[in-house]
Amino acid sequence: MVRGDRLYDFVVILDWNFRSRARHRGSAIFFHIAKPDYPPTEGCIAVAPKDMMKIGPLLRSGRRLVVER
Structure with a gap:
């Protein structure tokens, strides 16, 4: 995941729809x-x-x- 704005220079993938994927x-x-x-x-935590x-x-x-929250 490469972005020019550097928002993903440090990323942690959270366990949402990761282990048990659903359409x-x-x-x-x-x-x-x-x-x-x-x-x-778009639903992430920043x-x-x-x-x-x-x-x-x-x-x-x-x-x-x-x-x-």
Whole structure:
């Protein structure tokens, strides 16, 4: 996944429609860098680059990432 705007320079694939795929449920939900001014995503979770730099080192395989509204 390559983008010119660098939003996917750091991406975590979340377990949505990943292990048990179903048609018409979307391809995936990602945790990635936000656009300036935080416009809505297409269903992903996006954070500022500075926040990703804090969160990224804490992520490990098997670690659970909980996103609350």
